[in-house]
Amino acid sequence: MGLDRKKTTFSISDLANRIKAGDVAALAKGITLIESTLPEHAEQAFFLIEKCMPHRVESVRVGITGVPGVGKSTFIEVLGKQLTQMNKKVAILAVDPTSTISKGSILGDKTRMEELSKDPLAFIRPTASGESLGGVARKTRESILLCEAAGYEIILVETVGVGQSEVAVHSMVDFFLLLKLAGAGDELQGMKRGVMEMADAIVINKADGDNKKKAEAAKSEFARALHLYPPKPNNWIPKAVTCSASENQGIFEIWEMVTDFAAQTKKEGHFNKNRQDQNQNWFLQAIEDALKSDFYQDQKIKSRMAPLIDQIQSNKISPYKAAQQLVSEYLSGLK
Ligand code: GDP
16 A cells, blocks of 8 residues: 555656646646546545646636637637747636536537647647536646646636536636627627626627628627726726637737736736635635535435435424534534
8 A cells, every 4th residue: 555655656746747848648647637536536636736836837817708609619729829829838628517417518529629739839628527517617727737837828718608607717717708799789688697797808709701890889889888897906998809710800919918918917916816816715615615525425414314304394493403403413523
């Protein structure tokens, strides 16, 4: 056992070294370890992350969201190619809530970003799946850290706007970009509450051909709507712009906006403050997750659950009282 542990420790250190050296196969293996649900892998993943943490490059993390068909993969392919041509290393990760709900995947099923996937400066990781959104989000955050240790200075995190996935992605990026299509004129109709507030930029894609005029009109409407929100604490004024991913129009300007954002918020200290706040939230979230999982896995708690639910259903005890009773039993078991 002792020997085994030593061996594992050694191989994880070795894996960390290879990741830090930019070995793509090692990075992929590291992320697989993070995504694994086996308890022994969880321990190894923690160790790996610890080893990689101090060696990360300075990065910009950008979240990209939009409904299926809006052009996310086309956009990312074009943007990614531009960035790699500038000799930047780009990692593309995804949070795909559909895979946790339907077991199918909106993001993963088709062949996506064909050119970028052959680019040696790009790393594309298909989505983790088969877990709760919280679980997938945590794994994506940890994968970001490994990518940064491997020298990827631009991290693009993609998601479809399903459930709470936008909130999850927003909580792990510096800049949040919302891709939209020009609609039938009433652009704000059907916008999910809160998503507008999270956006640092609203990008109307497919501004080409007959659609160009409509896209410009949509841009104006979004610009007016964004104007009505109170200023963000980081002093950034969200922008509405148009682009055509398939014709490579406006993409470079969008990247310039992201670099402007990074320069401005770094200068004023908000960039780091946001990352610190995110770290604090992840810390609190991790505590909550650990406590919850320990509670629900406790044998005594498991056996007490069904009878208490019965009592609640037959109005013998209130849900609140039952919960308090169970938590007290759990806590006294810890002493
Ligand atoms: P995703 O589901 O959001 O990843 O969307 P895709 O990138 O797969 O694009 C969906 C469809 O829209 C594809 O047929 C693309 O070729 C097309 N598309 C993407 N961007 C543009 C664009 O800027 N203009 C036009 N006209 N079509 C586009």
